[in-house]
Amino acid sequence: MFRFENVAAFNYLWLIPIIIVVGYFFDRRSKKRMTEAIGSRLYPFLASSVSNKKRKLKTFLQVLTVFLFVLALARPQMGESQQEVKSEGVEIIFAVDVSESMMAEDVKPSRLAQAKSELSRLMDLMPGNKVGVVAFAGSAALLSPLTNDPGAIKMYLESLEPSSVSSQGTNFTEALNVAKDAFNRGGVTTDDTVKVTRVILIASDGEDHEPGALEEAKKMASEGVRIFSLAYGTEKGGAIPVRDGMGFLKGYKKDRQGQTILTTVKGDALRSIAEAGKGSFYFATFGGDQTKLLVEDITKLEKTQFDATMATQYEERFQTVLLLGILVALIELFLGERRQGFRFWKGRFEVPPA
Numbered sequence: 001m002f003r004f005e006n007v008a009a010f011n012y013l014w015l016i017p018i019i020i021v022v023g024y025f026f027d028r029r030s031k032k033r034m035t036e037a038i039g040s041r042l043y044p045f046l047a048s049s050v051s052n053k054k055r056k057l058k059t060f061l062q063v064l065t066v067f068l069f070v071l072a073l074a075r076p077q078m079g080e081s082q083q084e085v086k087s088e089g090v091e092i093i094f095a096v097d098v099s100e101s102m103m104a105e106d107v108k109p110s111r112l113a114q115a116k117s118e119l120s121r122l123m124d125l126m127p128g129n130k131v132g133v134v135a136f137a138g139s140a141a142l143l144s145p146l147t148n149d150p151g152a153i154k155m156y157l158e159s160l161e162p163s164s165v166s167s168q169g170t171n172f173t174e175a176l177n178v179a180k181d182a183f184n185r186g187g188v189t190t191d192d193t194v195k196v197t198r199v200i201l202i203a204s205d206g207e208d209h210e211p212g213a214l215e216e217a218k219k220m221a222s223e224g225v226r227i228f229s230l231a232y233g234t235e236k237g238g239a240i241p242v243r244d245g246m247g248f249l250k251g252y253k254k255d256r257q258g259q260t261i262l263t264t265v266k267g268d269a270l271r272s273i274a275e276a277g278k279g280s281f282y283f284a285t286f287g288g289d290q291t292k293l294l295v296e297d298i299t300k301l302e303k304t305q306f307d308a309t310m311a312t313q314y315e316e317r318f319q320t321v322l323l324l325g326i327l328v329a330l331i332e333l334f335l336g337e338r339r340q341g342f343r344f345w346k347g348r349f350e351v352p353p354a
Helices: 007-038 043-049 052-073 111-125 150-158 172-186 213-222 267-276 290-299 318-334
Strands: 002-004 076-085 091-097 130-136 140-147 198-204 225-231 241-243 249-252 281-283 309-316 344-346 349-351
Touching: 002 007, 007 052, 052 318, 091 111, 091 140, 091 150, 091 172, 111 150, 111 198, 111 290, 130 150, 130 172, 140 150, 140 172, 172 198, 172 213, 172 225, 198 267, 213 225, 213 267, 225 267, 225 290, 267 281, 281 290
Parallel strands: 091 130, 091 198, 198 225, 225 281
Antiparallel strands: 002 076, 076 309, 130 140, 241 249, 344 349
16 A cells, blocks of 8 residues: 655745746846847857757656655655554543632642643653543532543643632542542453552642541542652742733732732641542643653553554655655756857867866
8 A cells, every 4th residue: 555644845845846947036136137238249159168958858847756755755755564552551530629729829820730741741751541630629620530531631631721620629529539439430341350450649738628528538548549649839828810801910819818829738628538538649830750750650550451453554665765766866966057068269269177
């Protein structure tokens, strides 16, 4: 089977008529200027040393070079083979806190922005897993079911905002229940012969959480679900910015007494949930080692082989076309425009060209 991997490369073929038109334009302009400078009677004599055939040949070689380079860029492929690709890993739900306190800027650019960046980085460090995304605050919502597509997960992570859920607050119990339901609906079916390692990773500042989360974490741990947590923010805390529709800062959120609300990280709550869920707790720092440590912890867990797929491999043929294009370009580069054997005239004496 013959095919082109990058068909869009053929859009560059519009360079060919441009080369022809530009070459014709400059040739006419050069002839016109020479005629004006030395006269129409003397020009044919001085231009007689130039071979029009070689000029046309050089233009043809330039066009052929561009065509071959474009053809190589389109990546022609011939021949195919089938290869089984096995996906192995664990099922992970990212439960991300999108409460208003996560917009605090005690870490730059904000707690939520840092969480989104770190979780996207985590996707690159842990390929092969099935990952889903749950946004939670006072309520929780499943944004992405379990999938092997890291690009889709990064897109959902980037879209996280306080408006992703219907109510504010920090309800860990609701987040755990929605994550559990996502495992049951979109995960691998388990039985006595198939065991799947399931992980919930909570990314939050842990502030103002509702009761009941510890009991739910213990229950899920007894069912084989491991719970890890990452705390974002600082213990010193920060104010919650209020911005207009254009993103400009208007001020900071205040309480009923008109005092600026200062939100601090409650790491103890997240640590307790992780311990109850037989997982680990980490205090996140931007670009820190906690992400690598978390990856090591999850990597140690037992992996499950997901559905195997057959991938078609094609043999690349662009190398031959590219080499041919380079050879044609070199020929055009070293090909002169003078007529072969032409002899100049100096007064009454004929002399060979220097």
